[in-house]
Amino acid sequence: ELKVEQNPLFLSMQEGKNYTIYCNYSTTSDRLYWYRQDPGKSLESLFVLLSNGAVKQEGRLMASLDTKARLSTLHITAAVHDLSATYFCAVGPIYNFNKFYFGSGTKLNVKP
């Protein structure tokens, strides 16, 4: 079974600061996804990373993928309170395109 480890689990930060969330996975994959979840809601797609070295940016968030190291990062630049949410990475194994295994999630709290 594919294992996905995310850290940190909790992140409390001040507005304006930078931080990185890490996602490690245990088996070969060529797809990694980042999602945001607000309390009581479903998942909002943030990034889809489909190749080694892929880097995508949207606003204050930037995601990257290193398939050789089996590592993805989600970098937050100059955090704002609106970014407070839980962030999940999800990995799809090569043998099944649509199947996901999720990381434990990182609960981000950005203090004003």
Place this chain on the structure above:
Amino acid sequence: GAVVSQHPSRVICKSGTSVKIECRSLDFQATTMFWYRQFPKQSLMLMATSNEGSKATYEQGVEKDKFLINHASLTLSTLTVTSAHPEDSSFYICSASEGPTIYFGEGSWLTVV
């Protein structure tokens, strides 16, 4: 754009009864859908793969007789929680894909009292 819709969004049922949750792909056909479960403040756990016209594939540790999955058409998969107990209370989310894009439903909150 394509949407995956779940119904109901919230349901409360009594212990021992069964409850059905629907997952529909509104603008596309999905031969495969996935069901996930999320306990409060925890991650999403893949429960099963729903296959149109054939039996669902369950992840290790998921009771197939308790969580019945039916995928009778290319746009509808249903998850029935049978003989529900309070420990089945959770957030259930389905997903379906159209090409390389994965869509998640809005989720269904189940509370068993």
